[in-house]
Amino acid sequence: MEFYLFVLLNGLAYAALLFLLAAGLSLVYGVGRVLHLAHGGFFMLGGYMGYSLYQWAGNFWLALALAPLLALAVGLITERLVRIVYGPDRALEQVLFTFGLAFVISDLTRFFWGAQVLGVPPPPVLNRPMGLGPVVYPAYPLFLILVGTVVALGLWALMRFTRFGLEVRAAAGHPKMAEALGVPTTQVLRRTYLLGVALAALGGVLAAPRLALAPGLDFTMLILGLIVVVIGGLGSVTGALYGALLVGLADSLGRTFLPQFALAVIFLLMALVLVFRPEGLLGGRR
Amino acid sequence: MRYTRRRFLKQSLAVGVGLAMGVRGQREALRIGVVLPYSGVYAQLGQDITDGMLLYLDEVKNQAGGRPVQLVREDETADPSVALRKVTKLVEQDRVDLLTGLVSTASAYAVRDYVHNSRNVLIVSNAGGNALTRERKSPYIFRTSFTSWQVSFPLGRWMAERLTKRVAVVAADYAFGRESVAAFKESFLAAGGQVVQETYTPLGSTDFSAALTRLLQARPGAVFAFLAGSDAAIFLRQYAQFGLKDSIRLATTGFTVEEDVIRAVGQAAEGAYSSLHWAVRLALPENQRFVQAFRKRFGRTPSVYAMQGYDTARVIVEAVNALQGDLSSKDKLVEALEGVRFRGPRGLFEFDTKTHQVIQNIYVRQVQNIGNELANAVVADLGRVRDPG
Numbered sequence: 001m002e003f004y005l006f007v008l009l010n011g012l013a014y015a016a017l018l019f020l021l022a023a024g025l026s027l028v029y030g031v032g033r034v035l036h037l038a039h040g041g042f043f044m045l046g047g048y049m050g051y052s053l054y055q056w057a058g059n060f061w062l063a064l065a066l067a068p069l070l071a072l073a074v075g076l077i078t079e080r081l082v083r084i085v086y087g088p089d090r091a092l093e094q095v096l097f098t099f100g101l102a103f104v105i106s107d108l109t110r111f112f113w114g115a116q117v118l119g120v121p122p123p124p125v126l127n128r129p130m131g132l133g134p135v136v137y138p139a140y141p142l143f144l145i146l147v148g149t150v151v152a153l154g155l156w157a158l159m160r161f162t163r164f165g166l167e168v169r170a171a172a173g174h175p176k177m178a179e180a181l182g183v184p185t186t187q188v189l190r191r192t193y194l195l196g197v198a199l200a201a202l203g204g205v206l207a208a209p210r211l212a213l214a215p216g217l218d219f220t221m222l223i224l225g226l227i228v229v230v231i232g233g234l235g236s237v238t239g240a241l242y243g244a245l246l247v248g249l250a251d252s253l254g255r256t257f258l259p260q261f262a263l264a265v266i267f268l269l270m271a272l273v274l275v276f277r278p279e280g281l282l283g284g285r286r
Numbered sequence: 287m288r289y290t291r292r293r294f295l296k297q298s299l300a301v302g303v304g305l306a307m308g309v310r311g312q313r314e315a316l317r318i319g320v321v322l323p324y325s326g327v328y329a330q331l332g333q334d335i336t337d338g339m340l341l342y343l344d345e346v347k348n349q350a351g352g353r354p355v356q357l358v359r360e361d362e363t364a365d366p367s368v369a370l371r372k373v374t375k376l377v378e379q380d381r382v383d384l385l386t387g388l389v390s391t392a393s394a395y396a397v398r399d400y401v402h403n404s405r406n407v408l409i410v411s412n413a414g415g416n417a418l419t420r421e422r423k424s425p426y427i428f429r430t431s432f433t434s435w436q437v438s439f440p441l442g443r444w445m446a447e448r449l450t451k452r453v454a455v456v457a458a459d460y461a462f463g464r465e466s467v468a469a470f471k472e473s474f475l476a477a478g479g480q481v482v483q484e485t486y487t488p489l490g491s492t493d494f495s496a497a498l499t500r501l502l503q504a505r506p507g508a509v510f511a512f513l514a515g516s517d518a519a520i521f522l523r524q525y526a527q528f529g530l531k532d533s534i535r536l537a538t539t540g541f542t543v544e545e546d547v548i549r550a551v552g553q554a555a556e557g558a559y560s561s562l563h564w565a566v567r568l569a570l571p572e573n574q575r576f577v578q579a580f581r582k583r584f585g586r587t588p589s590v591y592a593m594q595g596y597d598t599a600r601v602i603v604e605a606v607n608a609l610q611g612d613l614s615s616k617d618k619l620v621e622a623l624e625g626v627r628f629r630g631p632r633g634l635f636e637f638d639t640k641t642h643q644v645i646q647n648i649y650v651r652q653v654q655n656i657g658n659e660l661a662n663a664v665v666a667d668l669g670r671v672r673d674p675g
Contacts, residue, residue: 003503010495115329117519119550122527129529138527141495210527211492212519212550216327220490255496259485260459262496 002135007256008249013141015248016148017210020203021221022228022240023155024196030172030235032086032189037098038078040222041105042197046071046204047213048113051120054208060123064205071201072194079193086189106218115215122209144206151199155237168192172235227266231273233280242281315356316606316613319376321387321397322411326364327490327515328389330546331591335387335411337584338595341576342603344583350603351611358382362389366396373397377406383613384409386598389591391415391462398422405616407623411598412591416465419643419673426616428623428642430598430635432563433673434465437539438512440648440668441561442474445537448666449559450507451479456497456521457512459486466512466539474510482506487517494521498528508535511542518542519550526554535559540662543653545589548660555653556660564590564632565651567663573631587661597630604628634670641675 025039049070053063078101085093121127122140130139159165170178171185179185211217224247232243247266254265273280320339322332339357348355358380360372369388376382385401386409388394394413401408402424410418410429419433445453453474457463463486471481483504485497501509509530513521522543525531531554540562541547548555566577566587576596580588588596605622606613613619627636633647650666 003499006499006502007496010493010499013495014493110325110329115325115327115333116546117330117516117550119519119523119552121523121552121554127527129527136529138524138529140527209523210520212516212523214327214516214519215325215329216490217492217516220492251493252496255487255493256499259487259497259500263488 005132005135006137007252009137009141009145010256011249011252012148012245013144013210013248014251015244016144017203017207018224018228018248019148019241019244020151020199020206021225022232022244023151023237024192024199025225026229026232026234026236026240027168027172027192028189028196029229031168031175031185031192032171033088033091033175034082034086034094034189034193035091035098036082036193036196037095037222038101038105039196039200039225040218040220041102041109042071042075042200043204043207043221043225044109044213044218045074045105046201047120047208047211047217048109048118048204049201050205050208051113051118051213054120060120060209063120064202067205068198068201071204072198075194075197078197079190082193083186083190086186102218102222106215109218110215113213118213120205120208120213127209140209144210147206151202152237152241159237164188164191224266227270230280231270233282236282239280239282246281313353313611316350316353316611317356317358317380317382318602319373319380319382319385319387320357320359321362321369321372321376321385321393322359323362323364323389324359325361328362328364331389331412332362332387334546334589334591335389335595335598338580338588338592338597339599341580341583341592342596342599345579346603350606351609353606353611355603362387362393364390366390366392369393370396370400373400377404384602384619386411386602388413391418394418395422398424398427402426407616407619409598409601409623411594415462416673419641419675423641423675425620425642428601428637430601430644431594432646433643434462434539435469436643436646436671436673437561437563437648438466438469439473440671441510441537441539441650442470442472442479443477444561444650444666444668445508445510445559446474446477446479449535449537452482452507453479453510454483454485454501454504454506454508455481455510456485456487456494456501458489458491458514458517460489463512467510470510470512470539487513489517491517492520494524495528497521498524498530501530501534502528506534508537511536511538513538514541515547518547522547522551522558523554531557537561540564540590540651543651543662544591545587545661546591548653548662549587552660556655558653559665560651560653560662561648561668562590562651562662563646563648564593565649565662565664567654567656567661568632568649569664570629570631570633572629576631593631597632597635600628600630601626601635638672638675641673643673643675645670645672647671 050063050067126139228243232239254262384407389412391413537559540560651662
């Protein structure tokens with residue numbers, strides 16, 4: 001029993017990281033129809049900035065708070081660039097442009113932080129196993145699950161109760177109509193982009209104590225993010241959440257029971273969704 | 287200390303200037319083609335090996351057999367077909383006198399036939415696949431690093447005798463990981479050990495909690511692991527987070543807890559045993575001199591890869607010295623290389639004339655915190671190990 005609980009918790013902790021990454025990817029696509037392929041880059045950038053802040057301040061919590069802000073500053077610059085290719089019928093340009101941006105981010109991190117494997121230890125309070133009734137489980141993944149839940153609830157409230165959320169839903173549902181009714185869609189897209197970038201960077205800092213910072217992390221995460229979004233349906237936070245949960249749990253089950261085929265399990269899941277629901281689980285109704 | 291483009295340029299410039307000064311009124315430069323990864327996941331290994339070579343060349347004032355030494359570098363990348371193209375280019379366009387490098391075993395296998403058939407001398411400074419010493423060996427290929435068998439075979443018996451007879455295995459799912467496990471099991475089972483569980487994880491895994499959950503279930507007396515680079519860093523950190531560090535002892539091939547990984551994970555690596563042909567704290571005067579000189583020149587602790595680069599440069603320089611700089615005959619060069627024998631940072635270095643693989647001591651190391659610095663110290667010397675070929 002304890003064994004299956006662990007498999008479940010492993011999957012949820014992984015899902016939390018995937019959700020932080022995929023939420024922005026999905027929202028930016030939903031609002032602006034921009035497939036932001038540099039998203040994995042921001043995840044990695046968040047991790048590396050977290051590493052440097054940790055080295056500088058010696059405090060994980062400070063790094064956790066500041067790294068997304070720094071990434072936001074970078075996002076302000078890249079947003080100005082990505083804006084060049086906004087617009088309908090420019091999908092190819094957008095893909096080429098953001099993919100190029102992904103390579104630039106990849107090379108810049110390599111230039112500043114080098115190619116060696118870097119890591120951040122978890123904060124002392126969380127760097128130990130924790131008692132869960134009769135069983136013992138590491139504290140850090142539990143913390144990840146908590147953060148994932150809080151962010152998911154926060155995003156839900158943001159979408160549901162604020163004017164910004166209303167505008168995002170309008171722009172995502174029917175951009176032309178929204179514009180005609182006075183929703184500043186470009187503005188909305190801009191804010192959504194920054195929100196997505198900050199969330200990805202937050203995911204990156206949170207991942208640093210659990211994963212390892214090394215070249216290639218960005219594209220690994222980008223692919224996982226895309227799978228999550230494809231499964232959940234592009235354009236909605238809820239879709240990203242379900243997608244992340246499915247991929248996280250499938251990955252955990254796959255790694256435990258079929259370690260050699262763990263990646264295949266995820267791709268199989270994606271293939272099944274594409275065959276039976278090509279628009280993704282929640283893609284149809286936004 | 288981090289490696290940046292600026293430092294790369296500075297170093298290249300320093301070598302260039304040294305060369306320009308050395309060339310004056312002297313014999314033609316000895317051109318060594320160096321194929322190492324300077325990008326991708328193995329970039330740090332390529333850098334370490336290069337730095338080790340530069341350190342040794344500095345010590346001999348960049349001279350071999352009365353000729354100044356020139357390194358012609360090419361990026362091996364992670365793609366074997368690129369490595370082959372670079373090797374071809376170095377031979378046919380740059381007309382190098384001999385070749386060295388190759389971190390990835392796949393790349394080494396990819397260039398093997400070309401090197402063998404064109405009778406060029408290649409000194410492999412990392413790639414450790416067994417076959418290069420066995421069915422795919424070549425009289426023109428030498429190896430200064432290790433084979434997966436050489437590193438892992440001796441550890442099996444030591445573990446069965448000293449740690450436990452019930453072991454679970456976790457290894458990266460690719461040729462070198464499988465070879466390492468097979469070599470480990472060979473001697474471990476022979477010594478009466480029992481493997482209770484085997485888990486193979488995909489290369490480039492980001493999460494090991496599933497593998498660790500399986501370990502919790504199997505409750506072995508110890509774990510034997512082979513993982514490298516970021517896989518190793520993630521595994522070690524999660525191993526500690528699951529509280530396994532204090533309950534199940536960990537023994538690995540040396541690469542899993544080599545200095546680059548220790549730098550990334552810190553405390554989480556403390557106490558891990560591993561087998562390798564070298565350790566930072568190996569108490570030999572030659573090693574202490576090497577470690578100190580490397581720290582002074584590059585501002586960081588050398589890794590086993592840097593040591594291999596250092597010894598590789600030495601092998602080349604000593605062979606060329608023996609020939610007094612005359613490399614016109616490949617067979618004479620091969621003969622001179624076979625005769626190279628010295629005491630270096632890892633102990634006595636000599637080639638097996640049958641396989642051209644280095645014969646060396648294998649050490650059991652443990653990551654220990656001495657003077658507030660985590661590093662590998664030697665806890666047992668398993669003696670001279672010669673790959674059976």
